[in-house]
Amino acid sequence: MNNENLLKIAKILDGAHDIAVYCHTNPDGDTIACALSLYHALVERGKNVDLFCDGEIPEKYAFLQGSELFRLPEKGVHEVGIAVDCSDLERLGGASKSFLTSKKRIAVDHHKSHHPFAEVYCVDTNAAACAEIVFELLDSMNAVDDVCAELLFAGIVADSGCFQYPSTTAHTHTVAARLLQHDFDAADIVYRVHRKLSPAVFALKQRVLGRCRYFSEGKTAIITFFADDFAATGTKSADTEGIIASVIDIDGVEVAFAVSEVGDKNFKVSVRTKSYVDASDLASVFGGGGHERAAGCRLNGFYEDVVDKLVKAANDRL
Numbered sequence: 125m126n127n128e129n130l131l132k133i134a135k136i137l138d139g140a141h142d143i144a145v146y147c148h149t150n151p152d153g154d155t156i157a158c159a160l161s162l163y164h165a166l167v168e169r170g171k172n173v174d175l176f177c178d179g180e181i182p183e184k185y186a187f188l189q190g191s192e193l194f195r196l197p198e199k200g201v202h203e204v205g206i207a208v209d210c211s212d213l214e215r216l217g218g219a220s221k222s223f224l225t226s227k228k229r230i231a232v233d234h235h236k237s238h239h240p241f242a243e244v245y246c247v248d249t250n251a252a253a254c255a256e257i258v259f260e261l262l263d264s265m266n267a268v269d270d271v272c273a274e275l276l277f278a279g280i281v282a283d284s285g286c287f288q289y290p291s292t293t294a295h296t297h298t299v300a301a302r303l304l305q306h307d308f309d310a311a312d313i314v315y316r317v318h319r320k321l322s323p324a325v326f327a328l329k330q331r332v333l334g335r336c337r338y339f340s341e342g343k344t345a346i347i348t349f350f351a352d353d354f355a356a357t358g359t360k361s362a363d364t365e366g367i368i369a370s371v372i373d374i375d376g377v378e379v380a381f382a383v384s385e386v387g388d389k390n391f392k393v394s395v396r397t398k399s400y401v402d403a404s405d406l407a408s409v410f411g412g413g414g415h416e417r418a419a420g421c422r423l424n425g426f427y428e429d430v431v432d433k434l435v436k437a438a439n440d441r442l
């Protein structure tokens with residue numbers, strides 16, 4: 125991490141009165157937590173702060189203090205604009221114009237694909253969550269209080285899969301340990317951010333996991349979300365998130381596919397691999413991509429043909 129840039133950012137924020145904080149589109153727990161902790165810390169210091177996000181805050185994050193204060197991007201020039209967890213200008217969506225009108229522009233991010241778009245930026249690609257970097261920033265300003273600690277902890281839990289993804293480092297745990305010295309209910313945050321699910325999503329999970337299919341002598345497993353499943357449970361495609369984790373966790377399974385029927389003969393496929401198959405390479409067979417252990421692609425055709433193609437691609441790599 126570039127501490128010099130972090131100190132520079134702290135100085136700019138300290139000297140400014142009128143600040144706008146920007147999240148990325150389809151906001152996740154990390155970008156929301158970073159923005160809200162900055163908001164809280166800066167307001168505590170008497171700053172005038174606006175929170176902008178081109179997109180709705182997911183219901184699960186509505187409990188975070190200040191989440192109701194996000195507004196859609198609007199006109200108005202701020203002294204300083206700071207974007208959190210955004211890898212490039214496009215990630216700000218409709219808020220990019222507003223960001224560009226800020227007199228001074230700052231970015232704090234942790235994406236490997238970060239493409240510099242701000243005058244002053246701090247990017248640490250080793251951070252499991254952008255919240256780790258925002259912690260360093262606020263800590264250098266002596267601004268981390270109980271509210272900031274709770275928010276930043278939520279951001280880290282969200283982006284590290286509750287300290288489970290390979291991106292989790294000793295530094296992630298060190299920051300978490302510092303945050304846990306504050307007064308907030310960490311177990312409650314873990315429940316709300318990482319484990320909580322609605323009865324509707326539980327019903328969806330129950331239907332779909334009950335029909336899990338095995339191939340390649342148990343090394344490949346496929347679950348399928350048919351349009352009927354969404355209709356019967358009152359859920360939508362976005363609710364499938366995370367369900368595949370239960371499938372790749374099965375002992376012996378090396379490749380897991382979650383196939384979602386998103387249209388007529390149109391399927392969205394999530395790929396997870398356990399130890400030696402490259403998920404992004406597998407997804408690339410069908411024009412998709414992603415990371416080594418998690419990737420995605422889209423396939424058209426009859427359902428059984430889609431399954432055959434996926435199983436064959438998996439077999440070629442097992």
Ligand SMILES: [Mn+2]
Pocket residue numbers: 154155209234252253254283
């Ligand atoms: Mn992030």
